[in-house]
Structure formats: C-alpha cells, structure tokens
Amino acid sequence: MxxxxxxxxxxxEEWAPEKLAADWDNVGLQxxxxxxxxxxxxxxxxxxxxxxxxxxxxxxxxxxxxxxxxFRPIKTLREDYPHARLCxxxxxxxxxxxxxxxxxxxxxxxVNDILATKLGLxxxxxxxxxxxxxxxxLITFVxxxxxxxxxxxxxxxxxxxxxxxSHCSFQSEGMGSFQPLEAAKPFSGEKGQLNLEPxxxxxxxxxxxxxxxxxxxxxxxxxxxxxxxxxxxxxxPNRRIGLGRQGILEEPMSLAVFGKKVRDALCLPHLVYxxxxxxxxxxxxxxxxxxxxxxxxxxxxxxxxxSGDVGYHDAETAQLRDIACIDAGHWGTEQPVVMEMKERLQxxxxxxxxxxxxxxxxxxxx
Ligand SMILES: [Zn+2]
Numbered sequence: 516m517x518x519x520x521x522x523x524x525x526x527x528e529e530w531a532p533e534k535l536a537a538d539w540d541n542v543g544l545q546x547x548x549x550x551x552x553x554x555x556x557x558x559x560x561x562x563x564x565x566x567x568x569x570x571x572x573x574x575x576x577x578x579x580x581x582x583x584x585x586f587r588p589i590k591t592l593r594e595d596y597p598h599a600r601l602c603x604x605x606x607x608x609x610x611x612x613x614x615x616x617x618x619x620x621x622x623x624x625x626v627n628d629i630l631a632t633k634l635g636l637x638x639x640x641x642x643x644x645x646x647x648x649x650x651x652x653l654i655t656f657v658x659x660x661x662x663x664x665x666x667x668x669x670x671x672x673x674x675x676x677x678x679x680x681s682h683c684s685f686q687s688e689g690m691g692s693f694q695p696l697e698a699a700k701p702f703s704g705e706k707g708q709l710n711l712e713p714x715x716x717x718x719x720x721x722x723x724x725x726x727x728x729x730x731x732x733x734x735x736x737x738x739x740x741x742x743x744x745x746x747x748x749x750x751x752p753n754r755r756i757g758l759g760r761q762g763i764l765e766e767p768m769s770l771a772v773f774g775k776k777v778r779d780a781l782c783l784p785h786l787v788y789x790x791x792x793x794x795x796x797x798x799x800x801x802x803x804x805x806x807x808x809x810x811x812x813x814x815x816x817x818x819x820x821x822s823g824d825v826g827y828h829d830a831e832t833a834q835l836r837d838i839a840c841i842d843a844g845h846w847g848t849e850q851p852v853v854m855e856m857k858e859r860l861q862x863x864x865x866x867x868x869x870x871x872x873x874x875x876x877x878x879x880x881x
Contacts, residue, residue, distance in 0.1 A: 547611025
C-alpha cells in the first residue's frame with residue numbers, strides 16, 4: 516500500500532481543519548507535490564536545518580510541522596539568506612512540508628488538549644470561545660414525504676453534528692398554512708385560497724462557519740418555492756473547540772508543587788513561576804505556545820495560568836488579578852504535540868515510517 520502526500524494532508528485536515536486557523540496564519544501544504552508518493556514522514560515543531568537533516572538521514576520526503584515554514588511572503592530565494600537557503604534545500608530534496616498551526620492549537624485533541632491531559636487536568640474545556648465556532652439552530656417546516664431527503668441534504672452540508680454524532684435532528688408534526696398570491700408557483704393549494712398543509716418542524720444545529728452552504732442546501736432541497744425557516748444564534752458554543760483550555764486538578768496543591776509537576780510532566784530542566792509558592796491552586800488555565808498577552812482575558816476564578824512567552828508585565832497583570840503564572844516556555848508547552856502527530860500518523864499509515872524530531876529543550880541552564 517502506498518500513500519501520497521495528499522493522503523497525509525487529508526488525515527491532518529480531518530484532525531485540525533484549516534478553517535479553524537487564525538486568519539493571519541499560514542497553514543496547509545507549503546512545499547511539495549500532492550500526488551508524490553510518501554517514503555517516510557518526520558514530525559517536528561519547527562522546520563529547522565537540523566530537522567531537515569534528520570528528514571534527509573531517514574529518507575523522509577515529507578515533514579509535518581506545527582510552525583509554518585513559510586509565514587510571511589518570501590520575496591527572494593537567495594541562498595545567502597538563511598531562511599531562503601532552508602526553503603531552497605527543501606525544494607531541492609523534493610520534500611513536502613505540511614503545517615498545522617493555530618488550527619492544531621484550537622482543535623480537539625490538539626496542542627492544548629494534549630497539554631491539559633499531561634498536566635492531569637479534569638473537566639477540560641476551551642479557555643476562550645472561538646466566535647468563528649458559534650452555532651445556530653436551523654428550524655424549517657417541510658411536508659412529511661420530503662423530510663428525510665431534506666434532513667440528509669442538510670446533514671451532508673454540515674448541519675446536525677454534535678460531538679461524535681452526525682444527522683442529529685428533532686422532528687415534530689404540525690399544520691402549516693399559506694395563501695399563494697398571484698405570481699406564486701405553489702407546491703400545493705390554489706392561488707388566492709388559504710391552504711393548510713401537514714408539515715414536519717425539522718430542527719438541526721448549524722455551525723456558523725458553514726451556515727451559508729447549509730442554507731443553500733435548504734433552498735436546493737426544500738420542495739417549497741419559499742421555504743420558511745428560522746436561523747437562531749445559540750449561546751452554547753462547540754464544547755470541544757477553542758483557544759487554550761481550562762480544567763481543575765483532582766486535588767488542590769501549592770503553586771510550588773504544581774510548578775514541579777508541570778516541569779516534570781513536560782520533561783523540562785527548569786521553568787519560571789510567578790506568585791507565592793504556598794498559594795493553593797486548583798483551577799488551571801493554559802495556552803500552549805505564546806500566551807503571555809492573554810493574561811488580561813483569563814476567567815476571574817483562575818488560580819494559575821500555564822503558558823509560554825509570559826513577559827514581566829504580563830505576569831504583573833496576572834498577579835494584580837491574583838492569578839499565579841507558570842511560564843513553561845513556548846517550546847515546552849508545544850513540544851508534546853510532535854509525538855502526538857507522530858503517533859496518530861503512524862497508526863493511520865502503518866506501512867510507512869513516521870518519526871518525531873525531538874530536540875532537547877532550547878537554552879542552557881547556568
Ligand atoms: Zn508555537
């Protein structure tokens with residue numbers, strides 16, 4: 516069994532859909548040919564010259580990375596510039612480079628879920644709601660004989676997904692009424708006369724991101740010339756998707772003890788914490804990668820925030836709000852996803868070798 520670059524891309528897309536990525540981000544296949552056969556895959560956090568050497572050594576012609584290889588537009592491929600030289604070397608070696616970045620942060624089972632699990636959190640849920648993940652309730656009224664066809668068409672367009680279930684809907688019977696006007700071409704009834712029609716009230720949940728496509732499916736598959744429908748904004752967000760995670764520790768513990776737990780869970784030589792070591796912590800918020808700027812938006816009841824790239828003034832802001840901070844580093848909080856990518860890809864594509872490029876923690880402790 517052979518696999519193509521696009522097969523790996525499709526697998527990653529299922530896990531971390533591109534539409535979840537921030538609009539400033541650059542994700543997906545960044546180099547290579549979608550129909551090229553894959554020999555072996557290397558997963559890594561960033562595509563560095565060292566990661567590229569490792570890929571070449573193991574004969575991998577595909578790299579799956581978290582950080583974009585190409586983020587800002589490239590204006591030149593002059594090889595006396597280090598990043599351009601790296602890109603040129605990747606092209607010369609015909610290596611396909613796929614990136615899942617903010618989409619992998621936000622998605623279920625991504626960077627932040629992995630981090631929350633490693634830190635032993637329970638009752639894990641998104642820290643910040645992603646408004647692009649808002650949902651609507653679609654309610655429409657359809658003659659009984661047409662309800663199955665319409666429900667299937669709406670489901671195919673993305674309506675009615677709740678967790679691991681598709682085609683979720685509710686149906687109730689009732690009586691609709693309409694009086695066709697002069698220019699109407701009614702499904703049933705006579706012009707100028709009130710028509711009563713037995714109908715099913717069909718309700719389904721609709722993600723905001725695909726609502727236009729779902730409404731188009733409604734128009735295409737509803738038998739009426741003018742389908743009646745309600746599209747109502749819901750307050751219940753998608754429960755598994757969003758930026759960062761929050762959760763609670765089974766047992767409260769001191770900040771100092773929790774700090775050590777974080778350090779050991781992430782296999783770090785050291786980390787920095789801000790706050791009183793004896794402060795009891797239980798409610799934890801976290802954001803893998805660069806999360807210092809989000810401290811002002813943390814929920815009120817947070818005891819401790821775990822992230823990376825927490826600046827001096829970020830920590831000050833948190834402490835004013837009585838929230839302790841643990842800066843486990845950008846690398847430290849994101850590195851666990853590299854092994855998760857390797858394991859998921861290896862399981863899905865058992866016939867090819869998938870390796871993880873696991874660097875040691877950057878920086879030297881003096
Ligand atoms: Zn990062």
